[in-house]
Amino acid sequence: MDFDISEDQGAIAEMAGSVFADYCTDDRLRQFDTSEQAYMQPLWELCVETGLQALAIPEAQGGSGLGMTELMLVLQAQGRALGQVPLWRHQLTAATVAQFADPSLQAWAEEAAAGRALLTLDLSGLFNAHGIQLHGVETDGGWRVKGRVGALALAEQSQAALLLVSVDGQPRLALVELGDKAITHVPGRMTHGEAIADVHIDGLLIRAECLLPPAALDWLE
Structure with a gap:
């Protein structure tokens, strides 16, 4: 059985690694530690810009429709860089809503995929x-x-x-x-x-x- 990640998964991991490593410099980590910020808002905006906040949200709601492997690769990159952004809760909430909620509630998943709602x-x-x-x-x-x-x-x-x-x-x-x-x-x-x-x-x-x-x-x- 082949447990290697695919070429596309590797590209996602590489992009996520670059986003987090480039933003999470020592100075920015220090600044966050001494601030009253709830999370790293500029880094979150980068995640929205690159689609990292919507990988696990279905395509029908505007996400990428990918799976847990892709999400975990992004979370590994986030953990290595100590990036404080709410990636997993946000996406799993939206994915659950997309999968099980009444059609009248699907707008929440769509707003989450677009980065307009947290x-x-x-x-x-x-x-x-x-x-x-x-x-x-x-x-x-x-x-x-x-x-x-x-x-x-x-x-x-x-x-x-x-x-x-x-x-x-x-x-x-x-x-x-x-x-x-x-x-x-x-x-x-x-x-x-x-x-x-x-x-x-x-x-x-x-x-x-x-x-x-x-x-x-x-x-x-």
């Missing part, structure tokens, strides 16, 4: 000691969501997130718009510099289609 996600409730702290109750035409998500990456900078919600005792993914007035943020920062926030949700009403089917969580995991 998306994030959190699956920590599946394995941390607190479990899933968001709970959904069905109401007319939707779901009423209440609870908390701890340390959501780029919660204040992102427009929407896939969050775990306990529904009838089962974990489900919900697409939540983070600017809703029922949501409050307590901001913080990880030791490596990434901006986070504890997200408190008090009676947020989401449309029925914003609760993705159970298969979406299995696929995303």
